Amino acid sequence: MRKRRTAVICGLVFVAAYVLVSVVIRHGIPTAWAGFLAGAAGFMAADVAGRLTRRALDGPRPAGVPAPGRPPSPGPFAVVLHDPGARKIQAIKIIREHTSLGLKESKDVVDAAPASLPVPSWEAAVALSAALTAIGATATPGALQ
Numbered sequence: 001m002r003k004r005r006t007a008v009i010c011g012l013v014f015v016a017a018y019v020l021v022s023v024v025i026r027h028g029i030p031t032a033w034a035g036f037l038a039g040a041a042g043f044m045a046a047d048v049a050g051r052l053t054r055r056a057l058d059g060p061r062p063a064g065v066p067a068p069g070r071p072p073s074p075g076p077f078a079v080v081l082h083d084p085g086a087r088k089i090q091a092i093k094i095i096r097e098h099t100s101l102g103l104k105e106s107k108d109v110v111d112a113a114p115a116s117l118p119v120p121s122w123e124a125a126v127a128l129s130a131a132l133t134a135i136g137a138t139a140t141p142g143a144l145q
Contacts (some may be wrong), residue, residue, distance in 0.1 A: 075145040077125040078116045081109065085136035094135065098128040118144055 061135035084091040088110050095106040099117060109115045119125045132139040 006044040067115070076118060077094045077120075077122050078115060078118050078142060078144040079125050079128045079132070079137070080116050080140050080142060081132065082114045082140070084113050084132075085138070087135045087137070090135045091132060091137050094131045098124065098131065 023059065081091070082093075091110050092103070092106045095101060095109060095117065096103065099106075101109065101117075109117060117128065119128060122141070129139045129141045
């Protein structure tokens with residue numbers, strides 16, 4: 001897959017360079033600006049190729065699953081704890097750190113998995129989900145339902 005991604009990036013860079021040369025020749029742009037524009041065109045081509053290959057590698061998402069890094073809706077958010085894993089005490093500590101829940105409430109959430117934990121923002125949902133995943137739990141951020 002890396003060879004294909006490299007080929008796509010090289011192809012886009014060559015296309016961007018060709019377009020740049022034709023614009024420089026057609027409009028008489030000074031050569032100092034041409035070098036700057038060539039670098040910018042190469043960067044944009046690499047960015048586009050990276051986004052295309054990431055989208056191809058991710059594959060189609062099931063219905064209702066948001067794109068990674070983007071909130072699913074402007075409304076309230078939650079983290080769904082599917083499975084706390086073997087380290088339940090660590091999960092309880094992390095839930096207490098990231099939410100306003102006390103010890104008993106956090107323990108009840110871990111014991112009642114799958115459970116939904118309301119959080120104030122999308123960034124908080126992603127942070128809590130990442131912290132729980134780091135200890136071996138299964139959690140996903142999403143919209144509060």
